Amino acid sequence: MKYYLIAGEASGDLHGANLMKSILKKDPEAEFRFWGGDLMQQVGGTIVVHYKERAFMGFSEVFFNLLKILGFIKHCKKDIAEYRPDALILIDNSGFNLRIAKWAKINGFTTHYYISPQVWASRAGRVKKIKAYVDHMYVILPFVQRFYETYDYPVHFVGHPLIDAIAAHEQVMPADFKQQYQLDDRPIIAILPGSRKQEIKKMLSVMLSVVDDFPAYQFIIAGAPSQEADFYTPFIKKEGVHLVMNRTYDILSLSSAALVTSGTATLETALFKVPQVVCYKGNALSYQIAKRIIQLEYISLVNLIMDKPVVTELIQDDLNTHRLRQELTTITDDYQRAVMFLAYYDLEKKLGGKGASDKTASLITQTLH
Numbered sequence: 001m002k003y004y005l006i007a008g009e010a011s012g013d014l015h016g017a018n019l020m021k022s023i024l025k026k027d028p029e030a031e032f033r034f035w036g037g038d039l040m041q042q043v044g045g046t047i048v049v050h051y052k053e054r055a056f057m058g059f060s061e062v063f064f065n066l067l068k069i070l071g072f073i074k075h076c077k078k079d080i081a082e083y084r085p086d087a088l089i090l091i092d093n094s095g096f097n098l099r100i101a102k103w104a105k106i107n108g109f110t111t112h113y114y115i116s117p118q119v120w121a122s123r124a125g126r127v128k129k130i131k132a133y134v135d136h137m138y139v140i141l142p143f144v145q146r147f148y149e150t151y152d153y154p155v156h157f158v159g160h161p162l163i164d165a166i167a168a169h170e171q172v173m174p175a176d177f178k179q180q181y182q183l184d185d186r187p188i189i190a191i192l193p194g195s196r197k198q199e200i201k202k203m204l205s206v207m208l209s210v211v212d213d214f215p216a217y218q219f220i221i222a223g224a225p226s227q228e229a230d231f232y233t234p235f236i237k238k239e240g241v242h243l244v245m246n247r248t249y250d251i252l253s254l255s256s257a258a259l260v261t262s263g264t265a266t267l268e269t270a271l272f273k274v275p276q277v278v279c280y281k282g283n284a285l286s287y288q289i290a291k292r293i294i295q296l297e298y299i300s301l302v303n304l305i306m307d308k309p310v311v312t313e314l315i316q317d318d319l320n321t322h323r324l325r326q327e328l329t330t331i332t333d334d335y336q337r338a339v340m341f342l343a344y345y346d347l348e349k350k351l352g353g354k355g356a357s358d359k360t361a362s363l364i365t366q367t368l369h
Contacts, residue, residue, distance in 0.1 A: 004085035005034040008093030011264040013037030022361035101133040158359040159352035187256040194261035195224035275331035
């Protein structure tokens with residue numbers, strides 16, 4: 001069978017790659033064509049456009065790159081029409097993928113949506129479009145399934161793919177890692193500033209502003225696969241700060257605490273049981289627009305899933321050196337760490353266990369016979 005997958009960022013590339021591996025277990029003759037990244041390429045098939053070429057963040061950035069985005073959409077539709085896949089698999093990335101879903105439905109392609117658009121966060125009216133254009137929806141958060149039930153739209157809750165990805169991670173040897181990156185024996189604080197240039201520029205300097213206040217720790221910046229190492233160099237001006245590229249899971253597995261940009265990384269950090277402070281600072285215009293349409297009490301996945309403030313969120317003006325110093329001091333306290341660990345274990349139970357990629361692959365391949 002022929003499968004066409006569309007992922008739009010690093011996390012989508014990870015989940016897409018694992019889903020492709022699971023599809024191959026069910027359909028060893030599977031052929032893949034995709035919009036994705038390096039991890040999907042490693043599984044095999046043909047890449048059409050790398051996600052790095054279309055990584056736009058925020059309302060204003062999308063607006064100023066609108067012509068480029070519309071060009072990608074036109075190209076994608078033409079490519080799908082020529083390839084004629086048996087299954088079109090859309091992975092997150094709602095701004096792009098919902099447009100493709102509408103076109104695909106009109107043109108007779110079966111659509112599978114893996115990792116729902118965040119309609120539960122804003123613009124719930126989009127559920128009508130999803131019901132009309134998406135044949136099969138696979139959700140990875142339990143509260144999202146309940147949300148769709150209120151709209152009489154049956155979806156599949158498959159569990160969260162990060163549990164599988166983290167379970168498959170091979171534990172790095174601390175001594176080897178420290179020697180490779182010239183680290184000393186002080187405990188590590190991880191800094192995860194995001195994957196897009198815009199968010200890294202907004203976040204990294206303020207994250208690093210607390211380094212001198214914690215001389216008992218060394219700090220490691222987790223460089224994103226979507227960026228080059230040279231991009232981070234201007235931000236690193238202090239002793240005790242190291243850059244390690246493309247090894248986020250290794251860094252988290254060795255860290256005592258973390259400063260994390262809001263997004264998938266907050267959940268990854270929690271699943272590695274690392275105490276964290278969640279950070280977010282966006283373009284001022286984008287933030288003002290988002291604040292008016294997003295209907296959520298929290299921004300981090302950890303707090304959303306638990307429906308309570310497990311981790312502190314420092315948003316926009318609250319993300320400053322003073323507050324970061326306070327919160328980082330808190331999460332390096334033994335008692336507070338223990339409280340957070342217990343909440344993390346409850347979080348993992350709520351996510352439904354292992355097997356998200358395999359469950360989704362089974363459901364997709366069953367529709368093709």
